[in-house]
Structure formats: C-alpha cells, structure tokens
Amino acid sequence: MRRLFGVLPGPAPVRVLLMIILFAVGLVALGFLFDAAGDLLDNGGTIG
C-alpha cells in the first residue's frame, strides 16, 4: 500500500483520492469476480 501510494503522482491529497478510487474500482472488480465464480457453486438452478 505504501509503495503504491509512493508511485502515485501528484501531491498527498490527490494521492489519497486516487487511492480511494483505486480501492473502489478494486472492490467492484472483486464483486464481479466473486459473482462469476459463484456460478460454480450455484447458478440459480436454471435448465438449458
């Protein structure tokens, strides 16, 4: 995290904002990934 913070451009407040955005994007991506992987456990039982 610290390394990532160091790599980000701009002054500290901008970096914090970018970190928050990256975190949100990561969460959404993780949600999609979990949803897709969840189909292996239970895809709703549809036929066809």
Add this chain to the structure above:
Amino acid sequence: MHTRVADSEDLLPDPEVVKEPVRPMRFVRGAGWTMIGAGALILAFLAYQLLFTNLLNSRSQSQAETALEERFEEARVAPLEPIVLTPLGPPSTIGQDEPEVPVTTPISFFEEALPEIGTAFGRIVIPKIDLDVVIFEGVERDTLKQGPGHMPWTPLPGQAGNAVISGHRTTYGAPFYDLDAMEPGDEIFVETLIGQSTYVVREILIVKPTDVWVTDNRPGAWLTLTTCNPRFSARERLIIVAEMVDGPNFEYAQALLDGVIEGAGF
C-alpha cells in the same frame, strides 16, 4: 594487554556468507504472504457468497413483499373475471360405457397475463421445508438474485400446462436449500393474482443442466421446481414435479385433460 579496535570492514558481514540464507528467506516470506493473500481472498469469497448475497436477497424479498401486497390489493379491488367455456359435449362413448355424469355445466377459466420480467407476481409456500417466499418473473441472473424465478416461456403457476420455477440452492437466500427433503405427496402452494393453487409432489428427478425436456409442456396442470444439485455445486439439477390438485383453474385443467374442452397450447 593488547586490544584491537575493530575497523569497519570487520563489522560488515561476509557477503558470501549472508547472501545464501537471504534468498530462501525471501522466497519463504513471499510464499507465506501469497498464501495469506489467497486465504484472505477465499474467505472473502465465501463471506460474499454465503453471507452478503443472503443480505442482498433479504432486502429484495422485503421490498418485493410490499410490491406483491400492492399487486394483490389491486386484484382484490378489481378481481379478474373468469372466462366461461362451454364444454364440447360428452366425450365419445363409442365402445365405452356411458359416463356416469355427462359434463354439461360451463367451466370457468382464469387467465393471467405474463408479468414483466423482474416483477414480483406471486408467492410460493412449501410447509415441508418451511419455505414462504415471493416469486419473480424471469430467470435472468439479476432476477434470481431476488428470489425464485418463473421461466417466461412456460405457463404461469395456477394455469394449465407445466409452469417452471428455478431458484438458488445455497446463495442469495438459498430458497431451495432443503428441496431434496421433498417427497411424493408433499404439498406446494402457489398464490398469484387468480388465487391460490395447490400442488402435490409426484416425481423427484436429478438431471443434467442441459436436460431441457423437464420444462416441456404437459397435459393437465403441473409445477416444476428446478435447483442446483448437489449443494454447493452446479453440476446437476434437482427437479421436483408436482401436479395441481386444487385451485381456480383446476376444473379447467381437468376438463382439458379429459378432452371435454379445447384449450390453447395443447
């Protein structure tokens, strides 16, 4: 006594000696962090699937309860008018005994229009497995997250033909979690705009996910429930086939079955 003051070269570790243990240590540390990360990811995945999806479903169901209550309230104010059908006449008796009671009275048929995709349109109650949930129109991913969904290309529950409802087994509220406990003879109640229909389980099957024949239409009035099998796997499908034994359209379905009247879709 002579003492030698250590110079800076003496304090530095011999590079040959130090480098060797550092490499495996780095590898072990890296592998350790990778495993911790993977474990955290798996735990997060399980928490998402088994807890978070249930929370999402619980919220959807409670909103759907309100919507369904409004829908039913509107139906109470302006109830659906039955379509009265006149029987074709007594079935052919050539080569058979005379029917004891020839069908002469008109038969009422309650038609219900297909709701829009994603609409909460009814309720399924299975006392045996303590299930009482709102059902939705459609079997898209987002619809099934809210609750069991009706396959739009099959008749609605309560109508003649084979109505098919699919539902999650282990995630998103897991409405069909205990469906494997169902046995022939168990009752299933479905309430829609036309009223409550009662079904009795006749058959329990385990099929492949591609066995679409289970959704085929059939004479009479049927309800087919489908879900994943076994639990925590989408490898197979558990199918519960139930026959209507009571409801607003029961007489109509029986008349269709007996060939006393003609209906669409058969």
